[in-house]
Every structure is written in C-alpha cells, then in structure tokens.
Amino acid sequence: MRKFLSVLLAMAMVLSLTVTGFAIEDTATTRAPEVMTEEATMAGKTVILHTNDVHGAIEGYAYITALKADYEAKGAEVILVDAGDYSQGEVYVSDTKGLDAVEMMNVTGYDVVTLGNHEFDYGYAQLKENMTKADFKILCANVYGEDGTPIFDANYTYTTKSGVKIGFFGMETPETQTKANPALIKGLTFATDDAFTKAAADQVKALKDDDIVICVSHLGVDAESKPYRSTDLYAAVKGIDFIIDAHSHTVMMKGENGEPIQSTGTKFANIGVIVIDDASKKIESNSLYEIKEDTAKDATVAAAAQKIIDRIDKEYGAVFAKSKVELNGAKAPNGNRDSETNNGDLITDAMLWKVMQNKEGLTVDADHVVAITNGGGIRDYIKVGDVTKKDIKTVLPFGNTVAVIYVTGAELLEALEASTYSLPVGGFPQVCGISYTISTAVAYDANAETYPSSTYYGPKTINRVSINSINGKEFKVDDTYAVVTNNFCAEGGDTYYAFAAATSKFDTGVTLDMAVMDYITKELKGVIGEQYAAPQGRILLNPFKDVKVSSWFGKYVIDLYNDGIINGTSATTYAPNDTLTWAAALKLLLVSNGDLKAADATGADWSKNAIAKAAELGLVAADLDGAKAISRLEFCQVAAKLNKLAESKTESKFTDCTDGYVMALVDAKVIDGMTATTFEPDASLTRAQIAKIIYQLNLIEK
Structure with missing residues (x-):
C-alpha cells in the first residue's frame, strides 16, 4: 500500500x-512516476x-x-x-x-x-x-x-x-x-x-x-x-x-x-x-x-x-451459438461508423428476416423491403468461438426494438445522404437489401438550417449517395419501400429525420438483440459461418472526384477500387483518361486474375515483378520495355490469352480490326468497341477502359 x-x-x-x-x-x-519519500504529504x-x-x-x-x-x-x-x-x-x-x-x-x-x-x-x-x-x-x-x-x-x-x-x-x-x-x-x-x-x-x-x-x-x-x-x-x-x-x-x-x-x-x-x-x-x-x-x-x-x-453472468452467460468468424465492433476507421461491416450485415439480415417471418403484414412486395440500422448502435465485437446472450446484449445494449416504416425512394435517399454527410458518423447506415455508393470526395450540400430539434443539417441536394439497386432490382425514387429499422431511427434519431416523417409505421416490439439471437438460432442453425467472414459488398466507397457513379466507367472503377484491385493516381483522383504503360496494365491484369501477389505489385520492383510474371505465363517477352505505352489491341491480346480464350473465328464487326483475340473478347461480352464498327486498335489504352475490361473479365466463368 x-x-x-x-x-x-x-x-x-x-x-x-x-x-x-x-x-x-x-x-x-x-x-x-518518480519515487517519493514515505514522508510525502498531501495536507x-x-x-x-x-x-x-x-x-x-x-x-x-x-x-x-x-x-x-x-x-x-x-x-x-x-x-x-x-x-x-x-x-x-x-x-x-x-x-x-x-x-x-x-x-x-x-x-x-x-x-x-x-x-x-x-x-x-x-x-x-x-x-x-x-x-x-x-x-x-x-x-x-x-x-x-x-x-x-x-x-x-x-x-x-x-x-x-x-x-x-x-x-x-x-x-x-x-x-x-x-x-x-x-x-x-x-x-x-x-x-x-x-x-x-x-x-x-x-x-x-x-x-x-x-x-x-x-x-x-x-x-x-x-x-x-x-x-x-x-x-x-x-x-x-x-x-x-x-x-x-x-x-x-x-x-x-x-x-x-x-x-x-x-x-x-x-x-x-x-x-x-x-x-x-x-x-x-x-x-x-x-x-x-x-x-x-x-x-x-x-x-x-x-x-x-x-x-x-455474477448475477448477470449467470443469467446471460449460457452459450446459445458459435461463431467461426470475428464480427467487427470497431467504430472507425474501417468500422461501423464509416464502412460496411460483417457485424452490420449480420444484424440487418436478422432484422429483415424477423419481419419477413410475417410478411403478410407488409403492404409492399418483398422486393421493396430493406433493412437499415445506424452503425453507432453497434457497440462491440463478437469473437470467434462461443456466443452468449451477454455477447449479443453487449453489441446491442440499448433495448431498441425492430420497427417498420414506409417511405418513398426520395425519402430513403435523403436518409442515406444525411447519414453519410461526413465519415465517420454515428448514423452510418448498415444495410440489407440495398446496394449504395458513397462519393466521399464530393462535399455534402447542407441546408442552411438544421433539422427540427437536431444538430444535424439535412441535404439540400442528393450528391454523395447513389442507390445502385434494391434487392437486385432498379431503384425508383417514386416507389414506396418498407424499411425495417430500429425504433430509435424510426423516430428520427441520429441523422434519420426523414424517417420521422414517414406516413405509416409500426413497431414489432421485438428487441434487436432478440431478433439477432433468433436469426442465429433458427436461420443459421446456431453457427455464424464463413458467409459473414467479410462484408458482402452492399456499400461501396468512391473516393475519386473525377469518377461519377453515372459515368460509363463509374461502376467498374468503383467496384474494382472496393475490391482492392485498383487505386487512384492520388487519394481523390483516378485520372480516367490517362493512358497506361505495359507494366501498369500487366500489373492490374495479373492482380485482378490472382496471378500477382499484392506484395509483388507494390514497392520499387513492381514493374519488374509484373513483367517477369507475365513472361512466366507466356504472355510477353522477358525483355519487354514496361515503360512503353500499351495499345488497346495489345492489351486485349494478352488479356484473352491469360483468360485462356482462343482466337475467335467469328467475322469481325470492326472495319479497323480483324484480330481473333479481340473478337474472342467481343464474343465473351467483355468489350464492345469504340463505336459499333470501329475498335481503334492502335489507340493507347486508358485507365477508364482497362477498368471496364478487367471488370468484365472477372465475370467470365473460368
């Protein structure tokens, strides 16, 4: 002492x-600390x-x-x-x-x-x-x-x-x-x-x-x-x-x-x-x-x-499930307040599943039902191994209940825009049934006044969020959607004022933690498995100022960026019209195909490593000058060979190119051409073009 x-x-x-x-x-x-004498006093x-x-x-x-x-x-x-x-x-x-x-x-x-x-x-x-x-x-x-x-x-x-x-x-x-x-x-x-x-x-x-x-x-x-x-x-x-x-x-x-x-x-x-x-x-x-x-x-x-x-551990300590994966309980970065997490996926899946057990009570079709919960409400990890009621209660401690609100597509967009106005943010939408993209490089266009009884500013325009699809189908701003959420968000909590104005809503009375435990027990048969090993790609981040979701190449660039295949020329620029060298094009192609390790694609020797691997695969000569610009024709030839596509015998639809590898990629629906009848084989390959080609190559069954 x-x-x-x-x-x-x-x-x-x-x-x-x-x-x-x-x-x-x-x-x-x-x-x-420094050791003091025993006579030290605080009198x-x-x-x-x-x-x-x-x-x-x-x-x-x-x-x-x-x-x-x-x-x-x-x-x-x-x-x-x-x-x-x-x-x-x-x-x-x-x-x-x-x-x-x-x-x-x-x-x-x-x-x-x-x-x-x-x-x-x-x-x-x-x-x-x-x-x-x-x-x-x-x-x-x-x-x-x-x-x-x-x-x-x-x-x-x-x-x-x-x-x-x-x-x-x-x-x-x-x-x-x-x-x-x-x-x-x-x-x-x-x-x-x-x-x-x-x-x-x-x-x-x-x-x-x-x-x-x-x-x-x-x-x-x-x-x-x-x-x-x-x-x-x-x-x-x-x-x-x-x-x-x-x-x-x-x-x-x-x-x-x-x-x-x-x-x-x-x-x-x-x-x-x-x-x-x-x-x-x-x-x-x-x-x-x-x-x-x-x-x-x-x-x-x-x-x-x-x-x-001791009292709580006795009541909540019983094991009811097992988890084969760790579920992310972090705030940020790469947590529940700034990105999609596997924990958010599990919770929103459970919320949607719970409501769909009595879907007859809903007034919209199943393809118009989605789930959203605020990332700030996810408070802890679930570790690999035994899962107890206490674990779930610690992740979801607020006692919130599962609620359903009916909103228009426009109101849904407003809620997502307001809830991603800046990252990280407690209202960050973890979702099920929605695929959406956040353009993080675009400034939030806030209203001059806050929402009523709030410190948050609603959006004047929708310019950061784009909804890509709802349950795999086209999103429509005028349609009505049933949003399964928690009663906190349903009442306009956090950044969800748009939900408070919903014309119709009801509360199931089922707490979030009980819904999740029920889902794990009944739907997952007591095992949180490998399907939740990683986020499932519902939320995409677009950090590039020069890439719009609506541009012809936007989807390809954003998807490949989120898959870790491509990066920008800076933190906020992609430079879609810049042309590529042989080495840069080979690196992207080989990384996307799983032939070049990430460690070999970075550092001072990345160019040498990419050429050496391509030569090993029989795609190029070992003494290739990687600094040379690569043409559209040259890239299509190596891309087709890498994907084991034989030269096509199909008659070329292009007046300026009859190459069999080019037509093999046309047959595989990887490329279209610059116009219906021209390919421009000698033109330099751009960063926008390679994004589309690599994206489409990944769709080929191999």
Missing part, C-alpha cells in the same frame, strides 16, 4: 502541469478524482475508491466527479437500464456528476427514476423540461473543509436530442446556438463568488461535434478555470491549443487527478493516473461490483 501511495503521489505532483500533448482515444501516455490539498464514459465497466469503481482512500490517508480532501455515460454500455448496467450504475456510484462515494447522452437511452422517465436513488449531485445546465427550467440543478458549490469554494456546473451535448430516441425524450429542450453558450455563461456568473469554477461537460472534442465541443465552449465563455470532459473518449490532459481540459478515455483506462492548493485556492496540477492490472482495488466496492457481475 505504501509503495502504491508513492507512485500515486508522484503521478499527482510530479506530472502536474507538465503534460503530454493532445491525443485522441488511447494514444496518450502518462509519464513514469493542505484538495484533490478532484474524475472519470468519464465508464460505460458499464463497473469493476473500475474499486480503483477510484482505493485511490481516494490513499489520498485521504495523506491528508488530502477528495472530491469524486463523473462527466457522464455511466448508464449504458456493458450489460452489467444496461440490464437494469442504468440503475446499477447509480448504485455503484453511490457505493463508491461520488459527489458530483453530469449527464451523458447515454443517460437518456432508456428515456427521461427512467432517468428521473434512477436519479431518485442517487446520493450525489446531478448537474445539467442546458437541458430544460416543459416548464423551461433545467431538469436537474444547473450548478453546485462544494466548500472544502479548509474553506475553498469550488463551483461546478454541468453541460450536456446537444447531440443527445438525436442520439437518444426522440420518442423517449419528448418535452425536453436542449440548448443550442447562442442559448448553449448562454447557459454556460449564466453558470459562470452565478458562481462568480467561488474560488474556482469547473465545468463538468459531456461535449468531447470530435470534429463532428462542432460547435458544441469542450474546446468551443472554453473559447466562447470566459471565467471557466477547468473543464472535466467526456463524450469523445479522448485521452488528454490539455486541449489542442493548451486549454485546461482533461479527459480520461473510457472504461477506467485512466483516472483524472486535479490537485488544488488550499492556501492559494488555485489549481496546482492536473494529470492522469493510468489503471493497470496490478492497480490497488477497494475490497468493499470490488465485492459490490462482483455481485452484479
């Missing part, structure tokens, strides 16, 4: 104001220990309790603060809709908390009921009830035993009005625009006689949260001495520009430490205390957490 205290004091006093730079997620590190100090975004990691409360006890043993007065999102996440708190989180915080001895957006996940009525059990102050200055007053106290002054007055006020992200189910928070108003800033400024004014003013904010620093980030608030409101922040799960001890803002990450990755000198009545230092496996725990609080864990 004494060694632990020495480390602890070093972290609090030596780290102090020398801090690491701004860092996102878990990339920040704390400095190694004359007040220490604030703070947490944020605990998300049901209830074992962590034993760490902060032990930390508090050690500071107190050295003479410090300790205040415990949390910045929100404690009610949702792990099934250990979501099972009781957040109540067990409140009970654990009571046992731990928290003094002051604010609300996170996830405190509203189970509805305002449930939140109020939970907070009647709280032994701590709940602060929230910018969320108002129907009477126009804050739903909880806006501010609170904590007076230490030495007489230091610390003023706290709470600020909730306005994003809550769309991140929580709108139907469950009706009657609440979330301050936005100038009212948001005024709410904070009013609290600073109310606390003007206090020695220190601390904002406990659930705002975060993500770009998508602008202009309601903690950094925005600090810039706009004078008189805030420190911000204890949350929401973006950031690990930081100061803001991007040195602002006095601290955040601990998530799930007790760290505990925030703020040291106040009682004599000067000023903040002396701030730091992060990293939690490790051997960090001391308080036995009483650990036992309280274990009691909950």
